[in-house]
Amino acid sequence: MSLLKVTNLGKSFGGVKAVDGISFELAKGELLALIGPNGAGKSTTFNMVNGQLKADQGSITLDGTELIGLKPREIWRLGVGRTFQIAETFASLTVVENVQMALLSHDHKLFSMWRRASDHKRDEALALLDQVGMKSQADRPCSVLAYGDVKRVELAIAMANDPKLLLMDEPTAGMAPKERNSLMALTKQLVIDRGMAVLFTEHSMDVVFAYADRMIVLARGRLIAGGKPLEIRDHPKVQEVYFGTGKTFEKKKQTEPTA
Numbered sequence: 125m126s127l128l129k130v131t132n133l134g135k136s137f138g139g140v141k142a143v144d145g146i147s148f149e150l151a152k153g154e155l156l157a158l159i160g161p162n163g164a165g166k167s168t169t170f171n172m173v174n175g176q177l178k179a180d181q182g183s184i185t186l187d188g189t190e191l192i193g194l195k196p197r198e199i200w201r202l203g204v205g206r207t208f209q210i211a212e213t214f215a216s217l218t219v220v221e222n223v224q225m226a227l228l229s230h231d232h233k234l235f236s237m238w239r240r241a242s243d244h245k246r247d248e249a250l251a252l253l254d255q256v257g258m259k260s261q262a263d264r265p266c267s268v269l270a271y272g273d274v275k276r277v278e279l280a281i282a283m284a285n286d287p288k289l290l291l292m293d294e295p296t297a298g299m300a301p302k303e304r305n306s307l308m309a310l311t312k313q314l315v316i317d318r319g320m321a322v323l324f325t326e327h328s329m330d331v332v333f334a335y336a337d338r339m340i341v342l343a344r345g346r347l348i349a350g351g352k353p354l355e356i357r358d359h360p361k362v363q364e365v366y367f368g369t370g371k372t373f374e375k376k377k378q379t380e381p382t383a
């Protein structure tokens with residue numbers, strides 16, 4: 125059975141149908157890429173799944189529970205995690221403190237309690253950092269980390285909630301090709317080790333082909349194709365949408381935060 129089931133989902137902004145009746149499913153242990161040109165409706169779809177935007181129509185279920193109408197916090201508690209297009213950590217805190225805070229938040233504990241017990245959950249936090257290859261940098265402040273390392277810490281923070289589904293909107297934006305591959309290889313490993321599902325958007329076709337189990341293609345709010353990466357690559361509609369850009373879906377403009 126599918127973990128996530130999206131049916132006839134839609135959202136308009138003024139007269140623009142940003143997402144126009146899309147349906148797709150995502151199984152446990154699957155890495156699904158949502159691709160499409162700028163303005164296709166990818167971030168809008170993500171934001172409906174995580175509850176930041178309310179859908180105008182359709183249904184989104186996680187393990188059979190309807191998510192539409194729930195608050196972002198409630199959806200997060202049900203096991204939907206996310207990482208951000210621009211990495212977000214508390215720069216003044218150390219790497220391990222950022223993860224400890226996330227663990228406490230998962231356990232419904234208050235921040236004030238954490239302040240009284242700074243070693244609380246430290247071992248658990250270190251174990252998560254170990255999984256993302258950041259244990260050796262645990263006691264450094266986040267402010268001094270390289271960008272790719274901040275993204276790894278962000279992944280550890282997302283894991284602290286033990287998500288069933290992780291949403292990653294352009295996880296590799298702003299990264300060098302080597303960093304991109306390393307972050308996606310890590311994500312793939314987490315999917316395998318934890319049986320987690322991942323829905324991600326990505327403009328680099330190299331990344332999609334290397335890591336996605338399956339992909340769906342969005343254009344002007346509609347899903348135009350879905351299948352295994354190699355099946356999609358030569359799909360006529362996909363070629364049409366990307367006509368003139370060759371076989372790379374690389375973004376032309378500067379990446380901007382969309383959420």
Ligand SMILES: Nc1ncnc2c1ncn2[C@@H]1O[C@H](COP(=O)(O)OP(=O)(O)OP(=O)(O)O)[C@@H](O)[C@H]1O
Pocket residue numbers: 137140142160161162163164165166167168169382
């Ligand atoms: N809050 C908003 N208010 C008005 N229009 C919006 C809003 N958010 C998105 N849109 C519009 O909805 C459409 C889809 O935008 P969306 O951000 O979902 O695209 P995207 O596929 O994520 O694009 P990108 O690849 O550039 O991130 C675009 O036409 C966009 O201008």
Ligand SMILES: [Mg+2]
Pocket residue numbers: 166167168382
């Ligand atoms: Mg976007």
